[in-house]
Amino acid sequence: MKKVDPILKLDKKNHKKKYFKDNYLNLVYMIPVLAGIFVFTFIPMGVSLYYSFTRIDLLSPVQELGSFTFDNYKVAFGDNFKMMFHSYFITFRFTLVVGGISLVGSYIVALLLNQKIKGMKTFRILFYTPCLIPAIAGTLLWNGITRETGYFNLILTKMGMEPYTFYSDNSTVFLTQIMLSGFGFSGGMIMWLAQFKNIPNDLYEEAKLSGAGYFKTLFKITIPLSTSMIFYNLIMSIIGNLQSFSSYATYLQFGRPDDLRFVGLMIYETAYTGKYDISLASAYSWILFLVIGVLTLLVLKTSKQWVYYAEDN
Amino acid sequence: MNAREKRIVEDVFNGKKKRVLHILSLIGRYTILVLLALFFMFPVIYMVVVSFMSDMAAVAPRNIIPAASDFSLAGYQAFFARASFFKGIGNTFIVCILCICGILTGATFCAYGLTKVYFKGQKVMFIIILATVFLPGTVTSIPLFTIYQKIGWVNTLFPLWVPIWFGGGAMNIFLVRQFMRGIPKSLHESAKIDGANSFQILITIIVPLIRPILLYLAITTFIGTWNDYSAPLLYLTTSTSPKTLALLIFEAFQDKRDPLLLNGQMATGIIMMIPTTILFGFFQKELTEGIALVGLKV
Numbered sequence: 001m002k003k004v005d006p007i008l009k010l011d012k013k014n015h016k017k018k019y020f021k022d023n024y025l026n027l028v029y030m031i032p033v034l035a036g037i038f039v040f041t042f043i044p045m046g047v048s049l050y051y052s053f054t055r056i057d058l059l060s061p062v063q064e065l066g067s068f069t070f071d072n073y074k075v076a077f078g079d080n081f082k083m084m085f086h087s088y089f090i091t092f093r094f095t096l097v098v099g100g101i102s103l104v105g106s107y108i109v110a111l112l113l114n115q116k117i118k119g120m121k122t123f124r125i126l127f128y129t130p131c132l133i134p135a136i137a138g139t140l141l142w143n144g145i146t147r148e149t150g151y152f153n154l155i156l157t158k159m160g161m162e163p164y165t166f167y168s169d170n171s172t173v174f175l176t177q178i179m180l181s182g183f184g185f186s187g188g189m190i191m192w193l194a195q196f197k198n199i200p201n202d203l204y205e206e207a208k209l210s211g212a213g214y215f216k217t218l219f220k221i222t223i224p225l226s227t228s229m230i231f232y233n234l235i236m237s238i239i240g241n242l243q244s245f246s247s248y249a250t251y252l253q254f255g256r257p258d259d260l261r262f263v264g265l266m267i268y269e270t271a272y273t274g275k276y277d278i279s280l281a282s283a284y285s286w287i288l289f290l291v292i293g294v295l296t297l298l299v300l301k302t303s304k305q306w307v308y309y310a311e312d313n
Numbered sequence: 314m315n316a317r318e319k320r321i322v323e324d325v326f327n328g329k330k331k332r333v334l335h336i337l338s339l340i341g342r343y344t345i346l347v348l349l350a351l352f353f354m355f356p357v358i359y360m361v362v363v364s365f366m367s368d369m370a371a372v373a374p375r376n377i378i379p380a381a382s383d384f385s386l387a388g389y390q391a392f393f394a395r396a397s398f399f400k401g402i403g404n405t406f407i408v409c410i411l412c413i414c415g416i417l418t419g420a421t422f423c424a425y426g427l428t429k430v431y432f433k434g435q436k437v438m439f440i441i442i443l444a445t446v447f448l449p450g451t452v453t454s455i456p457l458f459t460i461y462q463k464i465g466w467v468n469t470l471f472p473l474w475v476p477i478w479f480g481g482g483a484m485n486i487f488l489v490r491q492f493m494r495g496i497p498k499s500l501h502e503s504a505k506i507d508g509a510n511s512f513q514i515l516i517t518i519i520v521p522l523i524r525p526i527l528l529y530l531a532i533t534t535f536i537g538t539w540n541d542y543s544a545p546l547l548y549l550t551t552s553t554s555p556k557t558l559a560l561l562i563f564e565a566f567q568d569k570r571d572p573l574l575l576n577g578q579m580a581t582g583i584i585m586m587i588p589t590t591i592l593f594g595f596f597q598k599e600l601t602e603g604i605a606l607v608g609l610k611v
Contacts, residue, residue: 026511029426030438032419033486036479040457041445047456112346117339125597126350129357132590134540136559137582140566141356144363144575149373151359158377186353190600235447243449245543249563264451271455272547278455285451292449 051282072283084284087266088291090259093174095241098181103233105185107226110192111218124193127186139249142180143167167250173259188233195229196222227307235299242292263288357586364388364580371576388576392584395565401558408473408557409538413531415478416485420530424489425519429501430511446483458547468554473544485530492526493519525599532596536589558585 053068076084113124133141145151146166153163166176199222207217245264254260261269267288271281362379363371370383392398426432427439461467466475496519504514520527542559549556556564562581565573573581593600 024432026426026430026432029422029430029511030432032479033423033426033442034438036419036476037441037445040476040479041448041453044453044456044460047459048452051456109349112342112349115342117342121597123346123350125594127353128593129354129590132536132586132593133356133360134542134559134582134585134589136540136542136563137360137578137585138356140562140575140578141360141582144371144578145359151374154374155377183353183356239447239449243451248546249566252567267451267455271458278459282452282455285455289449289452293447296447 048282048285051279052286054279056279072280073287075280076283076287080280083261084263084266084287086258087261087263090174090261091242091244091263094177094244094262095238097174098177099237099241101178102181102184102188103230103237105182106188107192107230109185110189110196111222113186113189114193114196124189128189130183131187131189135246136249139246143250143253146176167254167257167260170257170259173257191229191233192226195226199225224308231299231303231307235296238295238299239292242295243288360579360582363576364583366576368574368576371579372574385576388574388578388580391573391577392581395561397556398558398561398581401556401561404470404555405539405557405559408470409535411474412477412538413534415474416482416530416534417527419478420482420485420489421515421520421523421527423486424493425511425515427486427490428493429496429498429514429519442483442486446487454547461548467548468551470549470555472548473538473557485534488526488530489523492523496522528596528599532592532600535592539585539589 052072053070055069055071109127113120113127130138147153148163148165148168152166157163165172167173203221203225204217207221212220243264244262245268247260247262248265248268251257251260251265263284267281267284270284271278365385365388366374366379366383367385367387370379370385371388374383376383423442427435427442457472458467461472466472500518501514504518509517540559542557542563545557545560546563549560558581562573562578562585565581566578
């Protein structure tokens with residue numbers, strides 16, 4: 001019988017144990033996250049992809065999982081294309097224009113709030129108040145103000161002008177969105193101020209010594225060093241606005257105007273109202289997912305050229 | 314006047330000019346700030362004023378500056394008359410607390426796993442988690458709904474907080490991770506030498522050091538969950554299900570029999586804002602500094 005050196009055997013076992021400990025045991029910390037991603041992200045993604053290729057009728061008494069079909073996509077790009085295209089049109093319009101204005105506007109507001117003068121803390125709190133309004137209350141607030149008999153029109157008529165249609169008429173919806181976006185400018189305040197704090201003061205002092213004025217320092221120091229935050233906000237703004245759903249209350253209150261039917265809303269309506277067509281809605285979702293994915297990748301690819309990360313230097 | 318005296322006069326004059334310009338710029342800046350402050354506060358002021366108006370005056374106002382005759386407590390009466398609203402407050406609190414606990418534990422565990430301890434495939438996992446940040450929610454929401462339906466979670470509060478316990482949102486994981494990276498490895502090593510295992514190190518050393526970011530996460534999670542109405546809208550549909558306050562306002566405004574009018578909506582909104590405003594007021598410094606300390610490098 002082969003004599004196995006007991007000490008060697010124990011060594012090997014311990015070595016294996018140590019190897020496991022060093023390389024795999026700590027995975028245990030990742031279990032909640034991994035389980036979560038698997039159950040709440042990967043599985044639903046697969047299921048919705050599957051749904052988009054079948055026809056499921058929730059209203060029929062017999063739940064038949066139909067065969068593989070492109071029908072949903074055919075409808076999306078065929079019969080419903082005009083509606084889908086219009087939804088994408090207004091959603092993109094909103095994302096690019098209102099999103100862009102908001103990005104610039106919130107940056108400027110943050111700059112204003114970054115001054116070293118007395119009372120700045122109070123101003124910051126005052127400026128931030130509209131962001132504390134819960135989304136639903138805010139939506140109802142603006143609905144109420146912009147109605148035909150609402151406060152804004154009261155002011156207009158008292159000044160002798162015609163009442164404005166705001167959300168009531170398709171042609172003025174977009175302008176209204178732009179105008180009302182201003183109240184959200186203080187939302188990014190916390191993030192921008194944090195970014196400004198991270199810019200080393202010596203840079204500003206050097207600039208002052210070499211006689212640079214306010215705008216020069218702004219464009220040569222502040223903005224370039226904020227690009228990492230700008231990049232982050234840009235991507236989050238695109239992803240968030242393209243799926244935006246928050247105007248649902250407005251949409252309902254003003255009679256479901258076409259120009260308020262964002263893509264996110266369109267998907268919600270298809271799945272949870274009317275015919276409860278979840279297969280079609282799933283197809284819509286995947287189309288949206290691809291659109292957002294492509295856009296995000298584009299921004300990511302071009303980002304290397306203009307984004308500055310403090311870590312790299 | 315000789316040349317030296319001339320120079321002194323010039324210097325004094327320039328000094329005075331600088332001071333005047335400085336004062337003018339200060340006046341200008343304060344004016345802009347005050348005007349903008351009024352602009353930004355308009356929505357909240359409007360909310361407060363309208364919440365104290367009578368039904369008619371709220372819905373179809375006649376005066377730009379509200380008259381004394383328009384004053385009424387009808388809005389707040391509408392709020393207190395609805396018993397479901399009080400239950401809604403309770404439900405919302407429960408969901409908020411559960412979410413906060415979930416995010417703090419979930420994000421801490423995961424961030425710890427990504428930074429301080431080693432295992433194979435760490436980088437890959439980080440990239441996967443990073444990807445979920447950019448994942449639009451649209452492709453997962455519909456199947457999630459059907460899954461919840463199959464396991465009977467629709468019309469309960471479970472879908473609102475259980476997913477949060479598993480990872481707690483990629484953004485939160487990043488924030489904690491960035492913070493943890495700031496903790497020097499030497500602390501970790503010396504504890505290991507003293508014989509502590511990774512879990513002990515986490516609880517006794519790391520967690521106390523990341524308190525600022527945990528506080529920040531707790532507050533932002535509370536505010537976010539408290540105000541959220543899209544998740545409850547999806548999962549709490551029937552009349553018997555527990556509802557959160559945000560959802561209740563939404564339903565009340567649509568109610569055909571007894572609609573909540575603008576003054577009532579605003580009154581409920583104001584009441585909803587009380588906890589969040591208090592939190593923000595108290596912790597404003599921690600909130601701004603919490604993010605600054607992390608520096609947000611993606």
